[in-house]
Amino acid sequence: MSLFKNFLIFLFLLTLMGCGFRPLHIGSKNSATETLFLETEVAPIKNRTGQLLRNSLIRHLYRGRAKKEARYRLITKLSENKLLFAVKKNAFATRANLALISDFSVLRLLDGKIMFADSSRITVSFNVLDSEFASHLAELQARKRGLEVLSEDMRTRLAAYFYDQTDKK
Secondary structure, eight states, rough: HHHHHHHHHHHHHHHHHHHTTOOSSSSSHHHHHHHHHHHHEEOOOOOOOOOOHHHHHHHHHHHSSOOOOSSSEEEEEEEEEEEEEOOOOSOEEEEEEEEEEEEEEEEEETOOOOEEEEEEEEEEEEOOOHHHHHHHHHHHHHHHHHHHHHHHHHHHHHHHHHHHHHHHH
């Protein structure tokens, strides 16, 4: 039985190698991708929610390392929508969804050309409570969670783009 499992695992890995699968975060190209992150300036984003997203992006892209001279600029447009639902008999909502949408692009500073553009979206839910203060805190925490996931998703999409760029060099 163990030999059969090992054979299946080997066959699976062989299939992955044959289809061109490459791990994104392992190998020498990962260091090149990380270097490109350090050469990317994160442009300011409007309003307080944008500031929180920018701080999260800086934390995820630079990971505490010293930033290099910028060759690229990450420009982000953030929007959010709140939808109340789960209405009680007295017409008060008990749940809400907060949708955060990030449209972002990577601009090459040398010539101003947009190198990559994409969009990322996350929806988080929170309880609407009887206490206005508690509801406000629940919304703030949901927004913070959503922005963290949004910045991780943006980093993954940027890593995939920069990884492909290291192939072309």
